Amino acid sequence: MKEEMFDVVIVGAGPAGLTAGIYTERSNLDTLILHGKTLPKLILAHKIENYPGFLGSVIGKELFKIMKEQAESYGSIIRRDNVINLVLKGKAKAVLTGNKIYKAKAVIIATGSGPRRKTFINEDKFIGFGVSYCAKCDGPLFKDRKVIIIGDDDETAEEALDLNNMGVNVSIYTNDKDLNMDSELAEKVKNKGIEINTESKIKEIYGKLGVKGVITEKGEKIELDGVFINYTMPTSSLFKNTGLELEEDKRIKVNTLMETNIEGVFAAGDVIDCYNQVAIAVGTGAAAALSAIKYVRKLD
Numbered sequence: 001m002k003e004e005m006f007d008v009v010i011v012g013a014g015p016a017g018l019t020a021g022i023y024t025e026r027s028n029l030d031t032l033i034l035h036g037k038t039l040p041k042l043i044l045a046h047k048i049e050n051y052p053g054f055l056g057s058v059i060g061k062e063l064f065k066i067m068k069e070q071a072e073s074y075g076s077i078i079r080r081d082n083v084i085n086l087v088l089k090g091k092a093k094a095v096l097t098g099n100k101i102y103k104a105k106a107v108i109i110a111t112g113s114g115p116r117r118k119t120f121i122n123e124d125k126f127i128g129f130g131v132s133y134c135a136k137c138d139g140p141l142f143k144d145r146k147v148i149i150i151g152d153d154d155e156t157a158e159e160a161l162d163l164n165n166m167g168v169n170v171s172i173y174t175n176d177k178d179l180n181m182d183s184e185l186a187e188k189v190k191n192k193g194i195e196i197n198t199e200s201k202i203k204e205i206y207g208k209l210g211v212k213g214v215i216t217e218k219g220e221k222i223e224l225d226g227v228f229i230n231y232t233m234p235t236s237s238l239f240k241n242t243g244l245e246l247e248e249d250k251r252i253k254v255n256t257l258m259e260t261n262i263e264g265v266f267a268a269g270d271v272i273d274c275y276n277q278v279a280i281a282v283g284t285g286a287a288a289a290l291s292a293i294k295y296v297r298k299l300d
Helices: 015-026 060-073 135-142 154-165 183-191 278-299
Strands: 002-011 031-035 077-080 083-087 093-097 100-109 146-150 169-173 202-207 211-216 221-223 226-229 265-267
Touching: 002 015, 002 093, 002 278, 015 031, 015 060, 015 100, 015 278, 031 100, 060 077, 100 278, 135 154, 135 226, 146 154, 154 169, 154 183, 211 226, 265 278
Parallel strands: 002 031, 002 100, 031 077, 100 265, 146 169, 146 226
Antiparallel strands: 083 093, 093 100, 202 211, 211 221
């Protein structure tokens, strides 16, 4: 296998990874940013209205393009190469792909929250046109409109409450599953008048230019304006057997400096944070980079 050496290898090319690359290259650290076949979720965001610096909104694909070009302009190398293993313990770190070993003094993990499985017919077709995975991001677009959120856990309840507070007419569909949420949260949901349906199982999302409703497995049509899908996105299996300490929800555990429990290994973005916000990913990416810069400088 061929080997290459870098000061910093960043695994993940979303907002956190690209921001980290901007910082490390500006500090004259040779930086490689790797991303696999799965495109960053940022590209799928139809409209982002809460990212500072853009009046109105910005399309996720455009924001990604700007970030990528900025990282490259400072010298970051961005490669599409599927990472299959991480060797993180010891001073010499290694990131392994199918045909290369990338060695690094420091590694920043910014893999996001992993690929989301597509569950419903036409789900892909309506992403950004009525299908959303983030209530905080897209909720305001659905004020005074009817939506459902599909899920059965505490996060589903919290997102439903957020949508309700935004003036959205929201119902929870557990998709034929029992409720798996804290009893106090469930009580709050009911007190807000948010309907919880535990019997219907959604099979298909339908519409033309945008979502018009869903169809259950029994063929029942439910007219609505939006579908929020809150199924947990699995964290990358890359972290198994690396020695990284994980949170209960399988995200990487870090301190306020974005340091993991392994010296010289840092993490940022959705892989450490449950809010899944671009602004938070950028901030944690910058913090991880600053910590990595300080760490590498100590080695030199």
